[in-house]
Amino acid sequence: MVARKSLKGDYCPSARSLDVIGDWWSLLIVRDAFDGLTRFGEFQKSLGIAKNILTERLRTLVSSGILELVPTNEGGARMEYRLTAMGKDLFPVMVALRQFGERHLFAPAEDHSRLVDRASGQPVRLDIRAQDGRSIGPDEAVILKVPEQE
Amino acid sequence: MVARKSLKGDYCPSARSLDVIGDWWSLLIVRDAFDGLTRFGEFQKSLGIAKNILTERLRTLVSSGILELVPTNEGGARMEYRLTAMGKDLFPVMVALRQFGERHLFAPAEDHSRLVDRASGQPVRLDIRAQDGRSIGPDEAVILKVPEQE
DNA sequence: GAGATTGGTTGCATAATTAAACCAATCATG
């Protein structure tokens, strides 16, 4: 396969994000982490991923700063994987993916898990707005490219 | 690789979304589509993806309903790939990825492309809020699981 | 109507993923 192209140097922030979490398993692991899973075995069971691949992905996520390895409750030598502050900043990505899935990938009557505000029990909203508060769709936004520098 | 597990049946909407656009190239193609690219050759040049893989990914994106194949301007037999309404609903995902990248994957002085409101030229905001308008972070939200049905 | 461009397809080499077997260190139990 000749080493997949890295997007580290891309000037597009979305591309760089995908470089870090854009492979098949990483976001699923992160989803489970948001869901409260922390242990190697929990991820393995939840995802049905091969153990060697899970090992590698967890290491990558740790070295990217998305997860961290902390000792389980006091004293134990065992470790658990927890979302770092950076990892928690993937929350909007998860919510956006969820919203897309809810809208397009479930039959009308089909049941699915829901993300709700802990305080009110009501669903959360995600919106994209201009500074003045107007809601912004894909056609109201423009990407300003970085000038190709030499 | 023994057929990658499908997440079609997962009750988590994020997982289903990842099932559709969670592979290495699909979201990059979608990003380019948001960027205005439409032709096979444009995607191929922009991404440096192998042509056979691009062929397959485009087909998958079309059959998922994210892209559609429409004739280029009047008469020509050539086709172009355009985002469908469903595809445009990936906008929040792209914005969320972008925001994450901007925050964590660029050096402070480093330049990157910017997403701005077409009307004002000002950056767009993405926020997640409860019904009453309070901003919601990962710790203020809970996922309500679908009861395991038999 | 000749050559270039577009949008692929095919075949082969290589990398990534998998399943299964194995293993050392820890943990729970009596």
Add this chain to the structure above:
DNA sequence: CATGATTGGTTTAATTATGCAACCAATCTC
């Protein structure tokens, strides 16, 4: 504190996915 189970991996071999290069038919350009 000895024994067995659990946890968190590693290793190996087989299979699948990806990439590259060569090729090709249909269009476009002039």
